[in-house]
Amino acid sequence: MSQSSNQPNRLGEGGRIDRARTLSFTFNGKRYQGHAGDILASALLANGVDIVNRSFKYSRPRGIVAAGAEEPNALVQLGSTEAAQVPNVRATQQALFEGLTAQSTNGWPNVQRDVMSLVGKLGGRFMPPGFYYKTFMAPASMWMTYEKYIRKGAGLGRSPMERDPDSYDHLNQHCDLLVIGAGPAGLAAALTAARGGARVILCDEQEEMGGSLLDSRELLDHQPAARWAEQVVAELAGRDNVTLLARTTANGYHDHHFVTLHERRTEHLGETAPTVNGYRPARSRMHRVRAGQVVLATGAHERPLVYAGNDVPGNLVAGAVSTYIRRFGVVPGEKLVLSVSNDHAYRAALDWDEAGREVVAIVDARLAPDGDLVEQARARGIRIIEGAAVLEAKGSTRVSGARVATIDAEAFTVTGQAETLACDTIASSGGYSPVIHLASHTGARPTWNDEILGFVPSLVKGVHAAGSARGMHDLAKGLADGVAKACEALSALGLSADAITLPQVDAIREGSGCALYQVPHEKPTLRAPKQFVDLQNDVTSAAIELATREGFESIEHVKRYTAMGFGTDQGKLGNINGMAIAARCLGKSIPEVGTTVFRPNYTPVTFGAIVGRHCRELFDPERYTALHQWHVENGAEFEEVGQWKRPWYFPKTVNGKQESLDEAVARECLAVREKVGILDASTLGKIDIQGPDAREFLGRIYTNKWAKLAPGRARYGLMCKDDGMLMDDGTTSCLAENHFLMTTTTGGAAGVMEWLELWHQTEWPELDVTFTSVTDHWATMTVTGPEARKLLAEITDIDLDRDAFTFMDWREGKVADVPARVFRISFTGELAYEINVQANYAMHVWKTLFAHGEKYGLTPYGTETMHVLRAEKGFIIAGQDTDGSVTPEDLGMQWAVGYDKPNSWVGKRALSRSDTRRADRKQLVGLRPKDPKVVLEEGAQIVFDPDHAIPMPMVGHVTSSYYSPTLGSGFALAVVKGGQSRMGETVYLPMADGKTHAAEIVGTIFVDPKGERQNV
Amino acid sequence: MSDHTATWYNLYDARPHSEVPAESPLAWSYHHSGRPSVSQKSRVVLRERAMAGHLILRGGAIVLDEAVRGVLGFGLPGRPNTLTLDERGERSIQWLSPDEWLLIVPGGEEFALEKRLREALGDAHYAIVNASGGQTLIELTGDKARELLMKSTPYDVHPEAFPVGKGVTTVFAKANLILRRPTEERWELVLRRSFADYLYRWILDAGAEYAIGVEE
C-alpha cells in the first residue's frame, strides 16, 4: 500500500476516514493534518508523533498505547482560548475537527525535552510508593514548605480561568430496554427488542456505532462486518421506538436501573459549540435514563503484558494496532514485534503485514499455538517464537528493539538466552478483560473466571450482560447472546420479542490463551528496569511487590499505597495485571487477593453536563411576591430568605447619594413609629385549615390553647417539636367555627405544612381536618404606624373604629375595591393592619395605598426595619433568636404554654425532662449596652467574668442587635444562662478587636412595655 | 345553603366585582424577560390562560363526585393521575391525591361554583379552598413541546406513559408543578405564583433551541 504524502504513517487507502476532507490541527504548537473521521490519536500517529505526554511521577516520555477509553497516556489540554480550555482530554476519544488545538498536559519546557525527567531519572529510585509518608517530617514546621513544592508537580491538565462559554442540558429518558454498547451483542440485542416493539435506547461511546465490527477481520453474511453494523444502525434509526445515541457514554449505573448517559453533542465539531440556526446547542447533554431492563454489551478491554520498558513510546496493546490500521488507515510504526498469550491478538501482525510493513516476529508465550490466525501468520512466513515473551523494550523516546527470551510463566522465570530484535513497535496482549464497570456500580461484586482469565460481572435483577462483556468473545456466540439477552429482558417486563435472524459468521477458530501478566525478567522485580502496571500513575511491578512486603496485603491497600487505578483511566489496562502481581507476591490466587470495585464515572464527565441548566440565574428558584416589580422599580435591596427575594430596605437617593443600610433603616423605623409604613409580608406561609376537628388539631400541634378562639379573632401560637424545642411560630385566625387560617414564618412554611400532614396522617388520622397551602393565593401587606387607621379608612369600607375592630380581630371588607381580609395583628408594636387580598389584585391595592398614603408619609420598609421594630418589642424571630435548642419557657413565653390542656400536645412531655427543667438554661433577655452608642455584634458571646483566662466560660450570646432610632441607642436580645432571674446584672462581651463591652440584663421589651401603641 | 355551612366555614369571594386591574403571576416575567414572538420557526408555543378560577376540593371521592356531577354536569376522574373535562374543554377536574382534586374553571365562576358545591355537600366531610390567586396555567404546544418537558421533568412524558387525560404533580426543574395533557397536542402546566418567574425563565431557556414563542 502506498502512503499519504504528508502523513508518514497514513496508508493510501483503507479505514473509515474521509480522505477527501483534510483537517488541520495543532499539537504542542505545531500544525498537522488529518482527515475527517480521525480521532486525535490516529491523526497524531499518522503524523509520526511518538511522544504525546510526560508521565506524572517520573516525567518519562509517553506515547499512545490504546485506541479507546482505556488509554492512560495520551491526555491533552484542549482549547485555543482561555475560556475553551478542557483539561485531560483523551486523544483516543476526541474526534478531530478543523482547527483543533491541543497540548500535552505535562512536560516543561516541552514534552520532547523535559526538565522534570531528570528528577525522574535520578530520583526515581528515591520515590518508591509511599515515600512521602516516610519523609518530609522534620522539622514539623517545614511540612507546609515541602508541600508547596510537592504541589508544584501536581495535576495533569489545568482548569480554565474564565467562565464557560457553553451550555449543557439534561434529558430525562424512560425506556423498556437500555442497551449499552453498539458492538455485535449490543446491536443484536437492540434490533431484537426494537422489532419486538419495545421502547429501546441504544448508546455507544464511540464516534461511530459498531464497536469491534468496525475493525473486525470477520465476515458477516459474506461481507465485511462493518457493513452489517451499518445496516442494523440504519434500521434502528428508522424506528420510532428506538433512540440511538452515538458519542454517548454510560458513565454511571445507579439504583433501580437509573443510568446516566453522557452525550457529547458538539465536541466533535469544535472546542465550543457551533451555532446552528442561530442557536448554540448544549455542548453536551446528560440523559437521565430510567430503564426497565438493561443489557450491558460493553465489550472487553485488552490487557497489555507487563515487561521492562513497556512505557517507552512505540509500545501498544495489540488490538489498538488493528484499530488504527483498519479504522483509520494508520500504521503506527515500521517494524513490529508482537508479544502475545492468545490467538486473537495475531490480528495485529496480519493487519501490519497487510499494510506492507515488517512484522519482525510474533513472540507467543504458549508452546504450540495452533488457531486459524496462527496458521495464517505461519503461512505468510512470519517468524513465531514459541514459549517466549518480550522481556524488555529498548529505547528511550521510541522503541528501538525488543529483548525476547523463552520463559516459564508459571515458575515466573526466564528460561532461555535473550535475543534482541530490532523494531520500533512492540504490541502486546495478555488477554481480554470484560468491561464490568457499570455492573460493578450497582454494588454487585464481580467474580473471577479462570476460563477467560478475567472478572465477569455479577448482576442484580434486571441487568443482563451480553457477549464480550461477560467473557463471550466469539463473534457468533456474542451475536446470539445479544438476541437471547434482549428476549430475556423483555420477558421480564412482560413484553415479548421474537429472535431475529442473525447473519452467518465465517468462523475463525481460536485456540485458548495462557495466563501471563507480568513477564519475568532476568533480574528480580525490585532490581529489574521499571515494568509499568499503571502507566498514568507510574505504578510499577516493583512498587506492588514493595507494598506487599510492607504488609499491604489487601488489593485495596495495594491500590491505595501505590495509587494504582486511581488515574483518570481508573486502571482499565492495569488493574488486573496489578492484582496478578500482588497475588504472585503473596502466593495467592487473583480472587484471593480481592476483587476489583469500580465507581462511577466510567470515563470522566464534564461538571457542566452534570450541572445542566441548573446554573447561574437558574441555579435555584427565586421566589417573588406579587409586588416584586414595585420593589425593583423603587430601588429595594433584597435579602435572601429561603428561596424568596424579600425587600431588605429601600435606600433613597438624596442629593445624588444613596442612603446606607443604617440610614435607610433609621428613616424607615421612624416613619413607622411616627407616621405609617408598609411592608410586603406576602412571603409568610399561609395554611387554610378546614374541618370539624380543626380546632382540636390546633390544640395538639400548638403549645397554647385554641378551644375558645372565636370566629373573627386571631391568636399567636408556638409550635414545638416533640423534643420541646421551638420550631415555628405565627398567628392563626378563626375564620369560622371549623375554618382557620394559619400563618408560619417565611422560611418555615413548607416544613410546617409537611409537619401538619405528618401528624395528621400518621398519628391522628381520625381527626377530620384538611390543610391547604394558600401562601401564593393571598398577598399580604402590613400597614402600620399611628397614621395607619386614617390611611386605610380612605380606601376601605371596613369599620376601623377601635372598639368595632379591636386588636387581634380580623374583618372582611373591601380595600381599594378589592375584597380583603384585614387582620389587626402587630409585629411592630404600632397600630397595624395586615391586609390580605387575592394576589392578582395586590399591585392595585398596594399602589392605591401609596396614592393615598403620601400625605401621611407612607414609607415602604423592608425586613431589616421589620427586625428592628419587632426586637424593640421583644418579639422573637424563630431561627434567629432560637436555634433548635430553645423551649418556650426559655423564651419566657410561659403565657403561650397550655400546661392544663386536656391533651399531651406536641412538645409538652419534653419540657419536664431533667435537662429542660434546669434553672441555668439559657433564657431570652434584653441587653442594654452600658455605652448607648454601642450596637453589640449579633453572635457576640457573653461572659460573667471578663477577666477570666481563655477558655472563658460563655453564658450566652446576642441573638438580635440593632441601633434603635426610637431609643437613640443600641439594644439587643440575647440568651443568657438563668437570665430571667438576673435582671439588672451586668454581663460582658469580649470582642475580636480586644474591646470588651458591658451590658445590663433587662426585659425584652424596649419600646412601649404596656403595649398601648398597638391598641389605639 | 345549610345553616352550618355559613357558620362552619368562611365562604369568601376574593374577586372584585368592579373593574380593578389585575396582574397574572407572569406579569413581572413578561415585563422583565419579554415574550419571544411566535414565528414559523417556533416549534414550541407558550400561552398563558391567566385569571382562571382554581379550586381545591378535599374529601371523599363518592360524595364529592355526586356533588360535582350535580353542579357541573361531569364527574371526578375515577383514577389517580387523571383529569376530566367538560364538553367544551373549559372546565376540568384533576385528581391530585386520594382526597384532593383541582377544579379549574373560567375566571369569575369559582365563587358561585364553590357556593353551589357547598350547598350540595351539606354536612359531608369536605373542604374547598380557592387558590385562584396562587397559581396560573400555561399551555405548551408544538412538536418539540414534549422534548422541552423531557429537559425539565423526570416524569415520563412519552405518549404511552402520558396519554391524553393524564395529569400529575411532579418535579419540574427545581420547582414542582402540575403537568397535564388535556388534548393530543396540548400540554398544560399549572404553576405556583411565586415560582412562576423562575419557571418561565427556565422554559424560555430550555425552549430557545426550539425557537419558542410566547403568545400575547
Add this chain to the structure above:
Amino acid sequence: MFHIYCPYCEEHREEEEFHAKGQAHIARPADPEACSDEQWGDYLFFRDNPRGIHHELWVHAVGCRKFFNITRNTVSYEILETYKMGERPRFTAEHPEGKPAETVAAEKVADEADMVERQEGVKA
C-alpha cells in the same frame, strides 16, 4: 436514584418526588406524661437502624403529599414493597420472602377492627 411505587398514586415515581422520614411504625406513646425520661428519649431518638430489611416512612412530597411506608433492603437498596399508612408490611426481617398469605389475611382483619374502634372512640 430510587424508583418508588406510590401506593396512593398507584405508579412508580422518581425519588426526587419523595422525602425519607426515618423509621416507620414509631407510634407516639399514648400517654406521654406516663413515660419515664428514658422511655420518652427512646421514642424520640432511638432507632433500629438495621443492615438489611428496614421499614421506613416516606412522603410523596412532590405528588399526592401522602405519607406511606417502604420495606427496603438497606444494603442492596432493593424495595420489597410499599404500603399505606395503617397497613402492615408483608416482608419483614423474620419473613424476608414475604409472610404467608393467611398471616396477611389475619392481620388485615385485626387492623380493620382496630380502625373501627379508633374511629368510634373519637366519635364517642
Add this chain to the structure above:
Amino acid sequence: MQRYSGFGLAKHALSHHENWERQWRNPTPKKQYDVIIVGGGGHGLATAYYLAKEHGITNVAVVEKGWLGGGNTARNTTIVRSNYLWDEAAALYEHSMKLWEGLSQDLNYNVMFSQRGVLNLGHTLQDMRDIQRRVNANRLNGIDGEVLDAKGVQEIVPIMDCSKNARYPILGASWQPRAGVARHDAVAWGFARAADALGVDILQNTEVTGFKIRDGRVYGVHTNRGDIEAKTVGCVAAGNSGVLAKMAGFRLPLESHPLQALVSEPLKPVLDTVVMSNHVHGYISQTDKGDLVIGAGIDGYNGYGQRGSYPTVEHTLQAIVEMFPIFSRVRMNRQWGGIVDTCPDACPILSATPVKGLFFNCGWGTGGFKATPGSGNVFAWTLAKNQAHPIAAPFSIDRFHSGALVDEHGAAGVAH
C-alpha cells in the same frame, strides 16, 4: 520499629528497597486480651495506639472485619478543623486539632497534615449571624478564627465568584487558618504501624459475630476466627455501630446514611485552601495530586450500600459551579459513598453502655475524620480508667434521655 526519615529512604534506595520491614504484623488472634477494639478504622487504631502509648495497656486487639482503614477513613474528604460552636464539641475537636499538629512526628509517619485554612461561607444574613456567633465562641475557647467579608474571601480564593450577581452572593465567611486537610489513608496506616510497634495485635479479616455477655458484663467477642476474650471492649465501627449494638442487645440513637464524595481529574494547583458552604451545599479542596475533592450532601434514607442517590451529586456540583463557574469544563473522575452514623444532635457518642465493660465510640456523622486522634485519645483514656474522659463526658448516651443534647447542626451542616 524501623524509623522513617529522608536518610533512611536514601539508604533503602541503594539496596533496591529490598529491606523494608512490614508496617504492621499479621498476627494470629490470642485467646485473651486486656482490651478489644472492634473496628480497625482511624478511630479504632488511634484508640489502640493511645491505650498502649499513654496508658501502658499493650495487650490490645483491634478486630477489623475487612482491611484496616477501609471504612469511612478511606472514603472521606479529609477536612480537619475545630471551629465548632458549642463548648463541648469545640473542646473535643480542638483536642484533636492539637494532636494533629504533632501527629506526623509522634507516629513517625507523614500524614501530610496541611494547615491551609478552611473557609465556611455565609450567603445569607442569618448565615453571617451564625458565623459571628461561632467565631466569637471559638475565640473565647482559644480556637483560632476570624470573620471575613466578601472582599476578604475573594483575596484568599481569587477564583471564586464573590460577585453580587451570584444567585446566592457570598456575604462573608469564617476562616480558620489552622484547619486544613490530611492524607486519610496515611492516618490509618500511621496509627496501625505505631500501635503494632507497641505490641497491639491488628486482626484484619476478623469479623465480630457477637458479644460474650454474662450478668450484664461483657467478657469477649465471638468472631469468624474464634472467640476472643477481654473484660473491656470498645466498639469503634462508625456506620456499623447500630448492627453491633443490636448484637449486644440494645439500640442507639443512630441512623446510618450514605454520604457521597467525588473527585475531579487531577488539575494543576488552582485552589490552595478548603472552601465549604452549608447554604448552597458543597465543599471543595484540592489534593497534593491535583484532584478537586468535593463533598456531597447526606442522603435522607438509611443505607449501608456505600452508594447514594445521583441527584445528591448533581446538586453538589451545581453548588460547586455556582461558587466556581470556571470549573464548568473540568471533569468529574470518580464518586463514592461512605456510611455515616448520625446522631440527632450531629454530635458523637463516646459512652459506656447498658452492658458493663462495653463502650461505644460512634455517631460521628459527617465529622469523624477530623476527630480521629482526639477521639482515639479520649476514648483510650475512658477505656483505660473505666470512666469517661472529661472531654468525652458530655457525649454520653444518657443525653438522649435527659435532653442535654449538644446541637451542632448549625456548625456541622452538610459540611464536615
